[in-house]
Amino acid sequence: MRLVIARCTVDYDGRLTAHLPSALRLLLVKADGSVSVHADDRAYKPLNWMSPPCWLTEEPRASGAAGAPESRWTVRNKADETLTITLEEIQHDSTHELGVDPGLVKDGVEAHLQELLAAHVTTLGEGWSLVRREYPTAIGPVDLLCRDDSGGSVAVEIKRRGEIDGVEQLTRYLELLNRDPLLAPVSGVFAAQQIKPQARTLATDRGIRCVTLDYETLRGAEVDEFRLF
Known part of the structure; x- marks a missing residue:
């Protein structure tokens, strides 16, 4: 799992369009390919997300481009819906191997x-x-x-x-x-x-x-x- 804390804007284009203005958010990229955008509320529910199968393309900032975003993520699924995340300032970026989860133990x-x-x-x-x-x-x-x-x-x-x-x-x-x-x-x-x-x-x-x-x-x-x- 990759955890990124960044100031970013988010745009979704698919069955409808949605825009999240610039704010500090948590981005999760999971091993199954899913990408989700979280605020510091709403419990477990993301602000926006893309479920697998989907593909993430990351475009880094061009060298010497002052004031340009840190990077831009484009997430696309097989229905040709897109989630575009523009990272303006990255405060944390780490990757962790969690392994296979045994699943929920039922009562x-x-x-x-x-x-x-x-x-x-x-x-x-x-x-x-x-x-x-x-x-x-x-x-x-x-x-x-x-x-x-x-x-x-x-x-x-x-x-x-x-x-x-x-x-x-x-x-x-x-x-x-x-x-x-x-x-x-x-x-x-x-x-x-x-x-x-x-x-x-x-x-x-x-x-x-x-x-x-x-x-x-x-x-x-x-x-x-x-x-x-």
Whole structure:
């Protein structure tokens, strides 16, 4: 991960246009290629960002160009959207190797939900089948990788409470999985006992289906498997 603290302006050009005037900000460039721009507020949410797959081109200041910016970053994705970051003054620039993250350790309820849904994957649709639990990716395991009734690949992320960060997590998985020609196209399902309205809105905007899980019903299905009559 590369961390840069710089006074900069930011311009986005894509489905709409946006401009951030000059201010001191934190720029994050992650190993997955994503670039995000942060202020010293808004919790984890960036002011602007570009998700992978995207490509960063850095143009350094021309030698002897007094008063010119330190550098200009142009980030472009496959949809030809661009994020242009003009760095006027760099106060910090460092790179750190974080290694592969083991992923979020789920609590007992989430772990059991994953186990139950894997055993009863037709809860998500008739004719569905399980490919694998904890399907590995470079940024952590996908809870469930399934096939729908038409044979299409589906990545399922399971939460006890569905929030925006869970949708973002599934989005990153989908971006990676869709690079695999043996799996693509891969659709997504965000499954939780409760899904917050903001998370549902974001998921819908990204073409991710939301499913509300009934824990007691799934547990009842598990019990029914062991009944003789």
